[in-house]
């Protein structure tokens with residue numbers, strides 16, 4: 001007998017997964033405190049206290065590790081845990097005395113606690129060479145290299161304000177990194193190269209032409225093959241053509257690399273949400289450790305840390321000191337690429353004589 | 358042939374250092390031929406500085422158009438076990454809460470049919486199963502639904518809605534983000550599983566203006582909790598912060614964007630009519646201050662990443678709306694937007710880009726909203742006004 005095939009049942013109801021202390025105090029939390037980095041204590045109006053221990057993860061998790069987390073949740077948290085939107089794991093405890101032994105066990109397994117308050121939390125990131133076809137660089141490897149270096153800012157609270165770092169491996173920006181204090185973004189910098197011999201065998205020219213959002217792809221006969229040409233000046237390296245046709249190769253070891261963007265935020269606290277702006281247009285792909293990228297990001301973090309006022313996020317600090325001084329202090333060269341030339345570019349030109357001379 | 362013992366000197370470098378290592382994670386599953394080959398392919402990418410994946414082929418489960426992303430290696434002869442390595446998006450429970458049993462159930466399904474590798478979670482919020490063969494997709498799907506899970510969105514459909522932890526743990530939640538996220542997901546299952554929009558459409562629910570889910574940047578429909586009445590103040594707790602080293606004048610009054618807080622060394626005074634609900638003062642003194650009691654949300658539409666017409670932050674459509682189940686107002690607004698954008702949007706045009714093309718005023722007419730000053734930074738500065746004939750206007754009222 002065939003079982004009835006179930007569809008459209010949607011996700012399981014979250015209530016099943018809420019620990020009793022949350023069910024009891026749902027929507028009735030009074031305040032929270034951070035007694036030490038990695039630990040949040042939420043006190044409810046009833047006086048109940050919920051302890052959340054936040055630990056780092058690499059986002060890419062094996063089922064072996066998820067089972068380990070499940071076992072630890074059974075041992076210390078009556079089986080309840082959650083993940084954060086920045087890929088940290090939060091163990092939810094109603095008994096404060098169990099926080100320290102759980103923390104010790106997690107740290108011994110290599111999962112440090114932290115990421116709360118004026119700190120650098122986990123770097124949200126994308127698939128990279130592990131799993132995506134249009135990646136201009138690896139994601140997990142760059143993030144690992146960066147966090148190995150930045151980890152003291154995850155496990156301490158030694159920064160002027162919170163810092164949100166995000167990573168995406170191409171302009172599609174799965175995870176929309178474009179409003180982060182520091183965005184690390186993989187970039188293709190050349191239009192795709194075409195394999196004219198292979199193309200007619202594996203791709204349909206009309207759907208390939210239609211795939212290009214900027215109309216850069218035209219049908220053409222090349223060396224007797226029904227193929228296409230790409231108008232270099234019209235290409236913005238989105239990789240959509242490669243998605244529909246593997247003979248149009250967007251990935252390029254020499255010209256793919258990484259750009260760095262700074263000063264964005266999404267929260268409304270003090271200043272309104274704002275985009276990150278270009279700091280460094282191109283750094284080379286240098287696996288396995290991407291030293292140029294690590295140096296650039298830690299350099300920006302350190303200068304901000306040493307100069308910003310309390311509560312001043314990176315973009316707020318730059319707003320105060322001005323972009324000229326940002327480039328001067330960081331030693332990052334200002335180039336033609338920093339000047340916008342897309343739609344509405346004119347809105348970014350300075351049109352006053354208010355200049356720090 | 359697949360080889361589960363091959364050398365990976367470049368990747369091994371990423372096992373070093375204090376931060377959790379994704380290479381260690383991959384190696385925990387390396388006994389599977391699929392994962393052995395994944396390591397080989399990735400080592401190759403690290404050496405050559407280029408990825409080795411292709412998109413392609415329509416893959417999925419019967420009756421669904423979304424939820425599975427087809428992925429193929431471009432070196433299938435050398436790495437046959439990852440010739441097909443598809444992604445399955447599994448719709449996460451609201452707020453990313455789990456019981457250990459639920460996690461084990463997911464692990465057991467994935468242990469049996471896939472690579473044993475996951476993302477917890479993908480960028481949109483789904484549980485991501487990395488690396489499935491085409492033939493295993495239906496099996497995984499049927500075991501998931503047996504266990505009470507379902508697939509998320511992909512392609513030009515409603516993407517899996519997501520939310521902040523909200524009233525589950527946060528004292529600042531101005532509406533029930535977990536409930537509405539679940540409600541909207543369940544109400545629009547067809548739109549989630551069967552792509553029929555011009556392009557993707559994302560919902561993100563943030564309980565307060567701190568916007569912990571980055572909804573303003575990442576969602577077509579961003580719902581941000583807010584309040585109308587006075588910030589709640591506990592005067593004794595304010596004093597306690599002052600006595601414990603918070604410089605209230607410098608850290609709070611001077612940083613308030615509208616300068617509506619004052620402090621005389623003894624008591625805090627907030628001119629609530631001028632407060633723009635930015636959350637700064639509340640964030641600094643969570644024991645002393647809290648959002649008001651008359652709570653609801655602001656609805657903003659049209660946030661997106663750069664592809665194609667440039668990145669956009671979502672724009673205010675409804676400055677304040679009460680957010681009570683069954684959320685009829687939001688659902689009606691959503692259907693009106695989908696109708697108009699669905700009919701007139703171009704292929705791969707997100708709703709934010711669509712609004713810019715047709716003009717916000719025309720968009721408001723079509724979805725039935727009145728223009729209000731909260732929708733703009735300032736009124737237009739150019740005189741090219743296109744006047745409409747009075748009798749062309751909808752005079753239903």
Ligand code: SF4
Nearest residue numbers: 132134135169170174
């Ligand atoms: S950002 Fe680009 S390359 Fe990276 S996972 Fe997303 S689509 Fe793929």
Ligand code: SF4
Nearest residue numbers: 212235236238239241
């Ligand atoms: S990368 Fe994008 S813009 Fe460039 S040719 Fe391909 S589809 Fe067109």
Ligand code: SF4
Nearest residue numbers: 521527530564565569
């Ligand atoms: S968005 Fe606001 S309500 Fe939601 S978790 Fe963040 S601070 Fe709390």
Ligand code: SF4
Nearest residue numbers: 613632633635636638
């Ligand atoms: S919430 Fe923001 S705007 Fe309102 S009083 Fe506090 S600091 Fe000022």
